[in-house]
Each structure stands twice: as C-alpha cells, then as structure tokens.
Amino acid sequence: MLLDAIGSGLLQLATPQAMLFMCIGVVYGLIVGILPGLGGIVAMALLLPFTYGFETAATLALLLGAHIATIWGSSVTSILFRVPGAAKSLALCFDGYPMTQQGRAKQALGASGFAAMLGGVIGAIFLAISIPVVRPIMLALGPSEYLMMALWGLTVIATFSEGTLIKGMIAACVGVLLAFVGMDPVTATPRFTFGTIYLLDGISFPVAMIGLFAVAEMMKLYVKGGKIVEGDVSDETSTVMEGIRDVIRNRWLVLRSSLLGLWIGVLPGIGASVGGIAAYAQAVQTSGPDEQFGNGNVKGVIAPDATLGANEGGGLMPTLAFGIPGGESMAILLVAFINLGIAPGPQMLTDQLDVVFSLIWIVVIANVLTTGLGLLAAPWLAGLPALNPKIMIPLVLSVCFLGAYATRGMIEDVVTAAGFGVLGYVMDRYNYSRANLVIGMVLATMIERNLQISLTLYGDWFIFTRPITTAMFAFVVLTICLPFWRSWRKRRAAEARA
C-alpha cells in the first residue's frame, strides 16, 4: 500500500500543468524570498486567490513550490547582506555573512543551496519512512514539553554567547519583553501599548528584523565606509563547486541537521525559527576543538540550511494528520486543502496516502529545482555585495522600508523599522547581540502561552510531575552550564600546558 501510494503520488504530478505550476511557484518564491520582510507565508497567501479552478496536484505544486523556494531566497539575503529574509534564516548570518566579507560568497551560496536541497530530500525520505512511527510520539507531547523546547531555544543563546554572556542575555531579555507589546492572547490585556491602536497588534517580527539588520547594516556601511566585501571582488577565488564539495565532505553533519529539522518540523507550532538556531548550535557542539565559528566556517551555513530544507517535509505531518499547522506557512496550506475539498485528519495517513506522497514528491522536486536555479544565479548574486555603497545604501534602504510597509500595509511599520534600525546600530556598536534579541522575540509568546496552559492543566509543579518535561528541563539546565564547563576545560588545558 505504501509503495502504491508513493507511485500514485508521483503520477499525479506528472502532468504538464502541475510541472509548469511548480516552476512558476519556484521562480516566484525565489524572487519573493530575496525581498526583505517577505517570506513563505506572504508568498503563499498572495498565491491563494489564484489557485481556484485548477487541478489539485497543480495547485499544491504551485503553493508548496513557492514556499520551498522562499526558504532559500531568505538564506541568500542572510548570507550576502546579513539581512535574514525570515526568522528561520537568522543562523545563516553568523557564518554566511563573514564568508561574504572574506570574498567567499559563491562558496557560501553553493553550500547553502546544496545543503538545503539535500536536507529537503533527506527530510522527505525519512518523513515517508517514519509516518507510522511519528503519530504516537506526537500525541505524547503536551504544552509543558513545548515550553521546555522554547526554554531550550533561549538557553542555546548561552552556548554561542560565550565571551559576551551578560550582554547576550540582556539582549535576549529585551527581545522577550518586546514580544509582549500588544494584546495578551490569554487575558486580553493590552500590554505596553500606551493607548495606541497600532501597538495592539504588537510589533511585527519581520519589520523588527528589517530594522535591526538591514537598516542598521546600511547605517554601519555608511559610517564604516568601503564595501561589504573587504577584499577586492575581482580577487574572489571561491566557486559554487567548492561549496558543493564542502557539503559532500560534511555529509554526516547534513544528515544530523536534516533529521533535526525533520523532527522540529513534525512538532506543531515550533516552527523553523528554533530549528535553524538549534542546527547551528549542534554544529558548534559537534565540531572539533580547534574549529571556530562565527568567522566564516562553512559548517555554520551547511547545518542551518540542511535543517531548513528538512523542516518543510516534517511540517507536513501535523498539518495533514491533525489539521494542526506545523508552521505559519502550513496554515496557508491548510486553507488550500479545505478549498480543494481535502479534509486533514488521521485518514490522510491511511485512505489518502497518495495525496501525502504527492506533497512529499513536491518537496523533493521543488528543492531540486530551487537549488538548480539558485546555483545558476549564485555567481551573479555573489557580486551584489561588491556594489558601490553609494548605490547600495539608498537602494537597500528603500527596498527595506518598502518591505516593512508591505508586511502589513501599515505606514507605522516604516517608523518601527527605522526605530529598530537605530536600535540595531547601537546594539552592534556596543556588542549587544541582535541575534539574541530576535531569538527572545520569537520564543517569548511560545513560552508564555505554554506556561499558562501547563499551569492550568498540570498545576504549579508540572516540571517535576511529568517525566518527559523533567528530562527536558534537566537538558535545559545542562545547556546553561555548558559555557562554564567549556571555559573550565580550557583553563585546565592551559594550566596543563603551562
């Protein structure tokens, strides 16, 4: 039955309309993904009105193909401009951007695209294999476990804030508090809105990112002078093929990261934002003692991209099996399902397995298409950071402010982006981690929501009354202690050498 469904799923896609729609979706997604502030959910939401009246496979190919392509598009801006196109691509700024600064942008883009493709394919394959196994595990997790997942995401900050630990944690606290601006979803209390209607909806996350990274980077570029790429671009010796070879050399890292992305995608509501950071952290933790991260280590690009690629396949599982979106883009897909007359639920994994495998095949093919097109464009894209800053600054600023406005169609968001731009410049200048602020913003609502539900359902001592939660809490504590332990080891090693 499984093999029949796999074959049937592929056959449904083997129509000219389905393949054409997928190609259109991929090209559209790449363009939208590169635009700051826009990402998968915007791309899919805008396509939704155009999907009525077409065959099911073609519609799904268009939507999911566009979404897959935006993931790599947002990786491109993270690597080339240090502007995460979406929250999930934040981790690519840590090592991808330094690679661009070192004149290795082609290598970074090659590694990024190929890792994302492999991650997507591996994720899809393992998803297909693990369908019978995943369901009982998903049913065993509750809000207290999701709370621990979110807390672990925050404590990962401690892992790569080593050396500026206090400032990093301060930035994370600011980020968490910024996320609470707006209407509290639990108590319907307006918090920190100062009586304004605009702030009732809270601070838009893409707008904050545009300001923190794009606007701040353009200000920094102006003050610093010179170009983003420190070396002469004509001396660029890296190639796309180097990046591809790096991925093949680090195949076990790709596999680990892909499985991590798959499982994070399977857990509903977590989203890829945690996955990218978690993948980066596991690359750091599993690296050799002499390896440095944050200075252009290609592993810091490979791990997050493989995770992001696999995450989409994983996100299909809760969406199809329970009607619970695995992420915001899956929510759009859910709407499309209903419009197409497909009812998500347990029967998807039994009676409509062919639809499930159609989607899995779309993930695989769209990843290959996206990587193919992206790698063809990579040598040209790699030249963008070397543009004269006199051209780059006004153009990038204009696109970013327009992107901020386009996020919600509110002109006040442009003011917010400008404010965050100033904040981002100040944070960068005085070594307060912007990445930690963003992580705090992403995880804050998840922490609060799951904490409230856990206290209501399980009582005040839920951390110790639920075994899985207790184990995860112990892991969180271990992660906090990791930087201290690593420093103690380094001190011991230095004393031994002396």
Add this chain to the structure above:
Amino acid sequence: MRRLVQENILALLLLALFVAILVMSFGYGPRARMVPVPISVLGILLTLAQLYWQNTRPEDDLHVDLLQVLTKEDKSRPASPAPDVPEPDRAEGGSIWVALGFVGALLALMLLVGPFIGLFLFITGYLTASRYGNLLLALGLAASMSVALYLIFVIGLQLQVYHGVLDPVVRSLGL
C-alpha cells in the same frame, strides 16, 4: 566621549527600560504579568552586573566577560577576540549623525508623500549629494528603481499604496 562612558550610558538606559517595564507590569493582572515581571527583574540584575563589571575592569578589557572571572581564567591571557569590526577609514566613512539623518529623511519622505514618491526623491537626492554621477544619472536610476519596485509590490503583490500625509493638500490643489 570615552568608550566606557558610552557603555555606562547605554547600560543605564537599559536599566531604566527594565525598571519602567517592571513598574508598568504591576498595573496588569496576575496572569498578564506572570512572565514580564520575572524577565524584567532578570534584566535589571543582569544590567547591574554588567555595570559593575565594566566599571571595575580596565577599559581595554571591556570585551572580557564575567564568565572568565567566574571560571577563574588567567587574566594575562588575551581576551576573547572582539567582533571583527574594521576601524572606519576616515577618508571614506561618514558621520553617524549623517547616517541618522538620511534614515530620518527617507522616513519623513515616505510619511509625507507616500512610499514610492518618497523613495524616488530619496534615491535621487542621495545619489546627487554623494556625487555618484550627475543629476541625470541619479534621476534615471531612481526612476528605474521606483518603477521596478512599483511593478513588484503594487502590480505583482497587490500592495495597497499609502499616499502620504500631504495627499489631501495635493488633491485640494488639483494636482
């Protein structure tokens, strides 16, 4: 202004922010303040620790963190490398106040006349002021960029255009 003074001012501003949030949080119900209050308190403690740290260490150690002291690392060892921010090339770099100025200018233009006219005027003005080619080149580049963005955002992505605060004034003049 010395770096240490700047760092202290920033830390004090952060401290004031956390205190303000803590005070505001007590105006909300118990459930609404359940997470903001402990996070604010944590922020206050961390900021006080940072203030203590950066004022009791020599200025050139500002990038070394409490972590090293807690684990009793050898102070004679080089500090953790600071982020690799190159020194501004005074011949090429600009003033932060000018950078703030052009961000403010673009913001003001977008608010007054709308995003697309605003960015057209901004790009033209910036390229002209920075002497990137002549006025004609600046106008051409600005126009191309504006048209391309209009096609992408308005035609392609169906964005509703904001016409700016001055739109009623412009309409009343019959323009």
